[in-house]
Amino acid sequence: MSETLDWLRDPHRDGPDYDVIVRWAYDRLARGENALAASLFDAAYALRPHDRSVANDRKSLLDAMSLVEHGIAWRYVPAGVFTMGADEGDRDEGPPRRVFVSAFWAADVALTETQRRALTALAWPTAAEAPTPSNEQVFLRGQAVRIQRVYSLRNGPAGRALDLALVALGWEETLDLCNAASLRLDGCRYRLPTEAEWEKAARGGLARQRYPWGDDAPTELRADFERLNRESLCDPRQFPPNGYGLHAMAGSVWEWCLDWYDAEAYAEGPTADPRGPADGRVKVLRGGSWADCEAALRVSFRWALAVNGAILSPCVGARLVRVPRSVP
Amino acid sequence: MSDDRTIKGNDLARFEKQSETLSLEQYSACEISAGCIGVVFRWSDLASAISVNATVLGTGKSLAVYFDGVAFERRFPKVEVGAHVLALQVIAGEGLTAAVVTMHERPGTQRGPDARRWRFRTDTASWRMWLGPAAPQGWAEPGFDDRRWATPLAHPSTRSDWDFRFAEREGAVLIGAPLSTAPGTVMLLRGRCAYTP
Incomplete structure (x- = not known):
């Protein structure tokens, strides 16, 4: 042949x-x-x-x-065709369709404060204003600061908290961060993943399985979920990576995608590097969070929220991808 | 012939997430730590469990609460499909020995069409009371036979605490032992609820 x-x-x-x-x-x-x-x-x-x-x-x-750039471990996700969606769950998860996605790199964990500062060359507080559990200035993110403090600092010492997922992260805020960071790079740029890129990354190379690790139901050893009473985040690296080396693709925080949400996108959209509709009302979120039930952690489950920053939620964060400048 | 307004409505609906299988709960910053304006979202599968708001208050020296035999998580509890037993132990102090319980489905939950027929129900007539020096073995377990226990007395409220008054405003009744109950007496209460289609 x-x-x-x-x-x-x-x-x-x-x-x-x-x-x-x-x-x-x-x-x-x-x-x-x-x-x-x-x-x-x-x-x-x-x-x-x-x-x-x-x-x-x-x-x-x-x-x-894979590579490390600006303090972020970028895991390589090869170009290829995969089956996006599922024939179970909500109607918007289907019909399952085969789509092609170009190669990209995905951050091994959702965006953290340490990563945010490395990407934007934002200086750490001076010694006089050194980060402490009671120092809100460490995060410098307006209203989101108070939410971040509760959910990051409750689970451990301040130093480790900076490597937990940023929460109460707005879509536009993340976009601004990506654009600022991309200006400092040649050849590549950072952005949010498209919904197809996110799902391909989440599946870790497995075909038509429910979760990043396969079809087995989530457990506390595999994902941060169903913990509403705890009001805290777990370290994403305490959960085993999937087949692409990505941690906590299920649970932890909902992750923003680039695409506008359209329940009919799978039936009508393109099958090569799909990017969702040109316009819409809400942006796609994927992956489920520390508060959700196990069914929301399925790699095909879709959610969406408004991007205008009116809602700050300790359930919402983002995971960045790195793409060659030749890829839109 | 199709209705133009229906078509427009359907067209717009495709741009908002509407789950047929899961339900979306929202918790405000007043209920859970979320900054000044934050919202915690929880997707729940109502085909397996429902989130309820619960208030369980007791007079007397101490109160212990069990749900199906295990200590009851009173913050954001979930009730699984099926029949359940709520069991309370109150140690009598000076004055009234009683308790007030409210449990109802969390309001405002966005239900998908698959979950709309499921209901959470409490059986207010099912309460049974036992008084004695020490709790019998297995009294909090769901299968415990309480058919010979007494029916608790309904007491007019004399409590001025806000949490009691809020519970009573929701229709709950203070139930418990006779006023003559001696301090140190163990009062056990068992009531039933169910979450079913």
Whole structure:
């Protein structure tokens, strides 16, 4: 069989057999064509995630293609086709459809205060105003400060709190932060993920499973959820990473997406790097939070809120992605 | 023939999240830490459990509350599908030995169409009371046989505390032991509720 790779980008075409995909993946790896090899390994992993040898080599390659920039661990998510949505749950989760998503890097955790300062080169408070649990100036985010303090500081010492998810984060605030950070970079830029990028990242390379780790129901060892009485956040890195090395894609905080929400988007939208409708009322949120029931943590569950900042919620944060400037 | 206004309504609805399977609860900053203007959202699956607002108050020296035999989480409790038993232990002090209980479905929850037929109900006639020196074994368990227990007395409220007055404003009645009950006596109360389609 000739090595035709159009199927890697075409949602309407099936790929070759598993063994052929694996052989091509190792061929490309040997030639140093890592991006293509990663896509091929990813396609193989979706077919047989329990093939330990291939799964380990895929993981090694994805680890090698990941990077640390501005203090953020960016995990590589290969280009490829995946099945977005589900045929269970709410109507807006379907119909399931195969979509192509270009390669990108996703932050390994939702945005933290430490990351925010690194991205924007925002100075830390001086020694005279050193961050303490009682010092609201450490966050400098207006009304959101008080919410952040409660949910971050309640769970541990101040130093660790800075590495928990930022909450009460507005969509526009996050966009401004991304734009400011992108100005300081050549070749790449930061932004929120599209809904398709988010779901591909959340699935971790597994095909048609409910959660980032598979179909098993969430437990407290896997995700931060159903803890309304606790009013606090868990360290996202205490939960095992998914197949792309991303922590807490289910639970912890709802994560903003770039797209406007449209319940009919899957039935009508494009299948190559879909970006949602051109206009809308509310922006998409994904992933579920520390307060939600397990069904809201499914990788296909969709929610949306207004972007005007009128609602500040300790359930809402964001996870950034890093894309080449050639990608919109 | 279709109605133009219906079509417009449907067109707009697609741009707002409306869950058929889960329900969205909102908790204001008055109820849970959320800054001055923050809101905590919780998506709940009403096919498995419902969030209720509960007030359980007792007079006397001490109050312990159990739900299906385990200590009752009184902050944002969830009640799972099925029948349940709420059990209270009040140690009598000087004066009235009584308790007041309100439990109702959390108002304002946005329900999906799949969950609209589910209801939370309390059975006010089901309350039973036991008085004695020490609680019998297993008294708080759901399967405990309380059929021989007495019916508690309804007392006119003499309480001026705000929390009692709020509970009574919601229709709750102070129930408990006779006024002659000696200090130190253990009063047990058992009542029933259910969450079913």
